[in-house]
Structure formats: C-alpha cells, structure tokens
Amino acid sequence: MRIFEANISYQVCTFIEECLKNTSSFEIANKKMYDACGITTFFENNYDFQTLRESVSAVNINSVQEPDRAEYGDFQTNIDLANKVARQLRLKNISPQIVIEPTCGKGNFIIASLSNFKAIKKIIGIEIYKPYVWETKFSILDFFISNPNEGKPEITINHSSVFDFDFKSISKQFSLENILIIGNPPWVTNSKLGSLNSSNLPQKSNFKNQNGLDAMTGKGNFDIAEYITLMLFDAFQLHNGHLALLVKNSVVKNIVFDQKDKQYRISEIEKYSIDSKKEFKVSVEASLLSCKLNSIPSIVCNEFNFYDLKSNFNFGWLHSKFVSNIDYYNETKNIDGLCPFEWRQGIKHDCSNIMELERSNGHFINKLSEEIILEEDLIFGFLKSSDLKNTVIKNTRKHTIVTQTKVGQETSYIQFLYPATYTYLKKNISYFQARKSSIYIGKPQFSIFGIGKYSFKSYKVAISGLYKTYHFTLVLPQNDKPVMLDDTCYFIGFDRIEFAVYAIILLNDKKTEEFLKSITFSDSKRVFTKDLLMRLDLLNLATLISQKEIDEQIFLLNNKYGLNINLSQWDNFINEMVPKTEKQATIF
Ligand SMILES: C[S@@+](CC[C@H](N)C(=O)[O-])C[C@H]1O[C@@H](n2cnc3c(N)ncnc32)[C@H](O)[C@@H]1O
Numbered sequence: 001m002r003i004f005e006a007n008i009s010y011q012v013c014t015f016i017e018e019c020l021k022n023t024s025s026f027e028i029a030n031k032k033m034y035d036a037c038g039i040t041t042f043f044e045n046n047y048d049f050q051t052l053r054e055s056v057s058a059v060n061i062n063s064v065q066e067p068d069r070a071e072y073g074d075f076q077t078n079i080d081l082a083n084k085v086a087r088q089l090r091l092k093n094i095s096p097q098i099v100i101e102p103t104c105g106k107g108n109f110i111i112a113s114l115s116n117f118k119a120i121k122k123i124i125g126i127e128i129y130k131p132y133v134w135e136t137k138f139s140i141l142d143f144f145i146s147n148p149n150e151g152k153p154e155i156t157i158n159h160s161s162v163f164d165f166d167f168k169s170i171s172k173q174f175s176l177e178n179i180l181i182i183g184n185p186p187w188v189t190n191s192k193l194g195s196l197n198s199s200n201l202p203q204k205s206n207f208k209n210q211n212g213l214d215a216m217t218g219k220g221n222f223d224i225a226e227y228i229t230l231m232l233f234d235a236f237q238l239h240n241g242h243l244a245l246l247v248k249n250s251v252v253k254n255i256v257f258d259q260k261d262k263q264y265r266i267s268e269i270e271k272y273s274i275d276s277k278k279e280f281k282v283s284v285e286a287s288l289l290s291c292k293l294n295s296i297p298s299i300v301c302n303e304f305n306f307y308d309l310k311s312n313f314n315f316g317w318l319h320s321k322f323v324s325n326i327d328y329y330n331e332t333k334n335i336d337g338l339c340p341f342e343w344r345q346g347i348k349h350d351c352s353n354i355m356e357l358e359r360s361n362g363h364f365i366n367k368l369s370e371e372i373i374l375e376e377d378l379i380f381g382f383l384k385s386s387d388l389k390n391t392v393i394k395n396t397r398k399h400t401i402v403t404q405t406k407v408g409q410e411t412s413y414i415q416f417l418y419p420a421t422y423t424y425l426k427k428n429i430s431y432f433q434a435r436k437s438s439i440y441i442g443k444p445q446f447s448i449f450g451i452g453k454y455s456f457k458s459y460k461v462a463i464s465g466l467y468k469t470y471h472f473t474l475v476l477p478q479n480d481k482p483v484m485l486d487d488t489c490y491f492i493g494f495d496r497i498e499f500a501v502y503a504i505i506l507l508n509d510k511k512t513e514e515f516l517k518s519i520t521f522s523d524s525k526r527v528f529t530k531d532l533l534m535r536l537d538l539l540n541l542a543t544l545i546s547q548k549e550i551d552e553q554i555f556l557l558n559n560k561y562g563l564n565i566n567l568s569q570w571d572n573f574i575n576e577m578v579p580k581t582e583k584q585a586t587i588f
Helices: 010-020 026-037 046-057 079-091 108-116 130-146 167-173 190-195 212-217 224-236 249-262 276-280 326-335 413-417 419-427 429-433 497-507 510-519 538-544 547-561 567-577 580-587
Strands: 098-101 122-127 154-159 179-183 241-248 266-274 286-293 300-305 311-318 321-323 356-360 363-366 379-383 398-401 459-464 473-475 489-494
Touching: 010 026, 010 046, 010 130, 026 046, 026 130, 079 108, 079 179, 079 241, 079 286, 098 108, 098 167, 108 122, 108 130, 108 179, 122 130, 130 154, 167 224, 179 224, 224 241, 224 249, 224 286, 241 249, 249 266, 249 286, 249 300, 249 311, 311 326, 321 326, 321 510, 326 510, 326 538, 413 419, 419 429, 459 497, 473 497, 489 497, 497 538, 497 547, 497 567, 510 538, 538 567, 547 567
Parallel strands: 098 122, 098 179, 122 154, 179 241, 266 300
Antiparallel strands: 241 286, 266 286, 300 311, 311 321, 356 363, 356 398, 379 398, 459 473, 459 489
C-alpha cells in the first residue's frame, strides 16, 4: 500500500485514520503523533496533515511508478542487514544515547536502532526524498504500534539535503551524550552526477583539491558517500561515540589513505565486507565501515568478513607506505622504492567507433562495420587490456590512427600529407565533437591523449590496469612499427629488446607479484595505477634475483617465442637503472 509515494502498512493506515478522525489542527495532530511514536514534527504543515488524513480515509492507495533515482545513489538497506549491523555494534558494547542517520531513506537503520539500542534519547534522520521521509515516519509509527511498551526517544526526521544540514550544531547541542552515526550514504560518484547534470553535490565538489589532470585521469572521481563521511568526521570527531556506515570499499580505502594527512580523531577503524549482490543486488564491493570517535587517530584498518567475523588482513599506513596487506608487505618491502623507468598510460581517444580498426583484405573496417582505405603511416597496432593475456605479443588484432606525436599537436597536417585519412576523420568529425570529457575542449579536432615520445618506443612491457592478473606482457613491434596500448594499460618502453626482456623477467618474478599483492587493492576499479607501478624498485629487485634464474627465464622465452636474447646487455641494463647522480659519482 502506498501513500505519498511511500509504502505504508495496513496497521499504520488504520491507526492514522482512527487517531486523526476528530482532529482538526495539524498542531494537535503532531502532538498525538509525538505521543504515539516520538516523532517531533510528523506533519510539517497543515496541507500535509489534511492530505494524509484524506488519503488514509479514502484508502487512496495507488501504486505509483518509482522515478529514476540514479542521482541519489539509492540502495535501500534491507531490515535484516540493518538489524545485523545494529546487533554487531551492540555486541561491541555500543549503546548510543543519540542516533544520527544522515541519509535515512526508508528508515531501516532507524528501526534497527530502536529495536537494538535501549538507551536512545534522541534520533535524528535526514533524507532528501519526501516519500522516504514519509515512509520512515510510517515505519516508526508501525514499530511503536507493534511494540507499545518500548521507550520512545524523541525523533526528528528532517526533509533536507545532507549537504545543507547543520551537523555542527547537533554536535554542540549534545556534546556530552554518546553518539552513533549509522546508515548507508548514497552510492554515487561525482562524475556520474556530472553526467546526469545533477546538482546533488556538495557546493565545494572538488573537495580533494585535485588539479585538472587528476580530474582527467579519474583521480578526481569520488563517491559522495566519502564526502558525507568526512563531513561527519568534521562535525563529530571530538564527540564520544561511533560511526558505522555502509560504503563502497573504495571509500574505506580513501578514508584510511587520507588519514595520514587529515588525522581525524578516529580509531579502531574496521571494515566488514558484505555481499552486495545478496544484499543490494549490485556488483559493487562494499563494506560496513566502523570506527570510534574522539580517540587517538589511527592510520590502519582491520578487515573482517561481515557474516562470520573472520579476520582477513590489515591495510593502511606502515611508516610512510600505504599497503593493502601489512603482513605480506613486511615480507616484500625491500623492493618498495622508485622504479627507474617511467610507467606510462596508453592512448586515450574516446572515439572507438572511428579510431579502432581491423585489417581485412587490404582495407580497414571500423566498429561501425564500414570499409575504409587509409594511408599506412598513421596506422599502428593497438592493444587493449583484454589483449594482454600472453607473455609475448607479436601481432595485434586491432589498429588505431595515431593523429599526433605529442599532446596538443595540430592535426591539420593530416589533410595535406594523408588525404584519405583526413577524409575519413573529417567525415566522422561528429564522433570527435561528441566526446564528453573536458580534456578535448579547445584542443585540435582529432586530438588524442596519452601520447608522447615514449609511445613510439619499439619494445614495451605492459600490464592491464583493470584486471587482477599480476602478469606483465612483452609487446614487440609489428611490421617494424611500435605497437600502441589503450588508456586502460600501463607500460614502460625500451629501445633495445634485451632491456625489455630483462625487465619482463624481473616483473614476472614471484617477488614482484607478492609485493604488488601487498600494495594493490583487488577490488579497486583500477587495480594497477601509475603511482603503484612507480613503486617497483627494479634495480633492487635485480640484485635479489640470481643470474642463473634470469638465464633460465631467457632460455624459456627464447625457446617459446623464438627470441634470440642473451645476458650480454645485463650490465648496461643495470647501469641504465642506476640513478644519474650515483652514476656521476662513480665516474669521478
Ligand atoms: C544508499 S541509500 C540508503 C538509504 C538508507 N540510509 C538505508 O540504509 O536504507 C541513500 C539514500 O540517500 C538519500 N540521499 C541522496 N542524496 C541525498 C542528500 N543530498 N541528502 C540527503 N539524502 C540523500 C537517497 O534518497 C537514499 O535514500
């Protein structure tokens, strides 16, 4: 049954009808509802009161189509999960006097709090969507009709955006009481909101103060749940109590990562992994983040399975290093340093329909299945993350048009040197113009990104940033031309094949894998990033692996892939990795 687009039980419907039958003013109605369930302002105005009264008596119970609520990150917590969370907190002797649900939705965390915590004096819920405000109120009323002997705390359900709510004044008002912040803030990122043209964002949305480049590479993409959590730390970190929020794993990771600088007064940071498929029917890795407020700042997080409370591993800061598994890291930390070669991200063009081509009988076919004749000069073999399965790649399935040799280069030259390519690109200019990312604004018309001298290195050692496979691939030139990678891949480039082979042997060594496993988060959207790969100290690693092992690997690669490599360039390779200043010191 639904009223005001909110679910309402039969019990609540008849209760309201009965209770308000002879009531004419909404003030009196509010007093009656307060006595019944503790909610301070059940009706915000006379109109709400009159409409609800009419609705319940006419049993005007229509089923209304749910609107699209993507911008509100709307994943309601089921009551079972909310109860389990509350029970777990209770088992940890958490017994709040004040409960705050910052984005209370249909109110299941409020009901779970009423059922599980007996010392509550005040509950504050905030929700932006009016039908959910109603549904929360109806559920609370339902709870007290079913449990008439339960103590009634004072309850306020605010119809407001969490970003406009004054948490600091709540903190001041209840400065001595034990507090619990509980809930499940919206699961939506700022970039998703951007694409929906939504204003459901904090005013200062670039709160991480990232520069334009970070925003471009996705580093500036954050979940608004992260912003809300930090807002709550700002308001309540000096307040006795706890915070327990269901959030994406990436949010927990970012919060622990930022703890080093932010030093919020939170400790006992714990992450309880939940099964989001089962609980929310989505494949997003999420957890209950729990921590104690008003305590000495902690910079590590202990991870558990939510359902059996088995301890997994601890992650966070170990001295000056951020690691995903503190125990593993302790065993492999000697290769944590600075990679002597610069890891690069592949080409970004955001125009796969036009720019990704396959060869067929002397012409090319694009993703729109159009057959095209193009000059060869700007065509290069092209690999995507899904292509990086083998250890050595000599041929590519796809090709791309490399329109620039460095970022920002004019593309008008194509018209004069490569008329067929120009005609093709020009004919499809609308695809280039439709590219959403702001990086293309004001740039030459067929611009690409992730391009530079490094892109044209003949021999590359690459890894997919997206997959959890700790395996590196040697990419060889195709028809004497270097092969390009797309922007989901990272690579280091070499002019000599020997250096590339030595590098791949080091990178595919067990020690590298174990080290990478101790610093990567396998549930991240991008498991590998440039920052992580730059931590691989290949020079040190080279000293930890015997020449015999390297020789054996060279033998295997030569045999399997028809290479002809030996160790003759090994000393030069090592020398290439020695930092410039040290090299000079040995010369003089
Ligand atoms: C992930 S749902 C969780 C709801 C509830 N906390 C629960 O656990 O079931 C997020 C809720 O946040 C609400 N919401 C989204 N943006 C909001 C905002 N700016 N202020 C307050 N609530 C918001 C949504 O309407 C939705 O009910």
